[in-house]
Amino acid sequence: MKVLVTGVNGQLGHDVVSRLLEAGIEPVGVDMQDFDLTDENETMNYVTRVSPDAVIHCAAFTAVDRAENEIEKCSLVNGLGTKNLVRAAVRVKAKFMYISTDYVFPGDGDRPYETQDPKGPLNIYGQSKLQGEVAVTSQMTAYFIVRTSWVYGVNGNNFVKTMLRLGKEKPSLSVVCDQIGSPTFSDDLATLLVEMIQTSKYGVYHATNEGFCSWAEFASSIMGHAGLKCAIRPVPTTEYKTPARRPLNSRLSKASLDQAGFPRLPAWEDALERYLKLIV
Numbered sequence: 001m002k003v004l005v006t007g008v009n010g011q012l013g014h015d016v017v018s019r020l021l022e023a024g025i026e027p028v029g030v031d032m033q034d035f036d037l038t039d040e041n042e043t044m045n046y047v048t049r050v051s052p053d054a055v056i057h058c059a060a061f062t063a064v065d066r067a068e069n070e071i072e073k074c075s076l077v078n079g080l081g082t083k084n085l086v087r088a089a090v091r092v093k094a095k096f097m098y099i100s101t102d103y104v105f106p107g108d109g110d111r112p113y114e115t116q117d118p119k120g121p122l123n124i125y126g127q128s129k130l131q132g133e134v135a136v137t138s139q140m141t142a143y144f145i146v147r148t149s150w151v152y153g154v155n156g157n158n159f160v161k162t163m164l165r166l167g168k169e170k171p172s173l174s175v176v177c178d179q180i181g182s183p184t185f186s187d188d189l190a191t192l193l194v195e196m197i198q199t200s201k202y203g204v205y206h207a208t209n210e211g212f213c214s215w216a217e218f219a220s221s222i223m224g225h226a227g228l229k230c231a232i233r234p235v236p237t238t239e240y241k242t243p244a245r246r247p248l249n250s251r252l253s254k255a256s257l258d259q260a261g262f263p264r265l266p267a268w269e270d271a272l273e274r275y276l277k278l279i280v
């Protein structure tokens with residue numbers, strides 16, 4: 001089996017390629033220097049030349065706040081880019097897996113979102129990722145869509161690395177306490193994605209590390225495990241202005257994973273401990 005992985009220089013793409021190799025599957029990891037997803041011909045030519053059996057689409061415009069000012073670029077990469085890649089995957093009859101986000105939901109209520117719940121993104125990034133989902137569902141009958149949240153990995157910048165840096169520089173930090181979700185270690189997610197892509201259990205799934213917390217609780221846990229003295233001051237979203245609005249409720253239900261017999265990911269605290277051992 002040959003699997004094309006987009007976004008290999010990003011957090012998740014990097015780990016998916018490692019996990020594929022470990023599973024004895026041939027990965028073809030690609031990024032911007034190989035082809036630009038927003039270019040229909042480049043994408044079609046590359047994919048038809050490689051002719052993979054499956055595509056795991058991890059590449060995306062992921063700068064949530066920047067997206068508010070770069071609306072067209074974000075939509076081009078996440079919407080049109082996904083459309084181009086799906087078209088090429090259909091041409092070579094490759095299985096397709098699209099990585100999506102909790103930000104497709106409006107974040108109201110306090111129960112975990114089921115996969116089929118109504119969408120309603122609050123920001124440009126979420127809208128563009130939903131465009132990507134539609135690009136998949138409108139062109140294919142069988143696909144994997146896997147929504148995840150609050151991703152951190154060894155390869156790239158993320159909230160954990162930012163907290164570690166600021167935790168060494170500052171005695172205290174204000175962190176939002178009313179956005180609730182699940183931090184997700186990209187390596188744990190990658191393990192599941194590689195298991196999934198080898199099956200024909202197509203569908204829409206939610207996959208995150210288990211358990212929920214606020215960003216402030218996550219930050220406190222990072223400081224604690226890293227032995228940093230920086231105090232975390234919990235603040236409501238209303239006191240922490242960012243260009244992009246973010247959902248307060250980012251909880252995702254794992255019912256569809258359970259129904260398909262896929263394993264849930266480990267607890268977020270456990271994942272964080274393993275991650276910190278790798279990078280600190």
Ligand SMILES: NC(=O)c1ccc[n+]([C@@H]2O[C@H](COP(=O)([O-])OP(=O)(O)OC[C@H]3O[C@@H](n4cnc5c(N)ncnc54)[C@H](OP(=O)(O)O)[C@@H]3O)[C@@H](O)[C@H]2O)c1
Nearest residue numbers: 007009010011012032036037059060062101148149150151
């Ligand atoms: N990070 C999160 O918290 C989070 C949460 C929920 C869902 N997700 C989703 O999970 C997936 C993986 O996220 P991640 O954190 O691993 O992302 P990431 O680290 O930002 O990596 C994204 C990759 O996509 C590449 N890319 C951007 N534009 C491209 C284009 N036009 N053509 C080809 N490649 C392009 C980037 O290349 P350059 O570096 O060269 O720009 C980068 O290597 C994404 O689909 C994201 O939407 C992420």
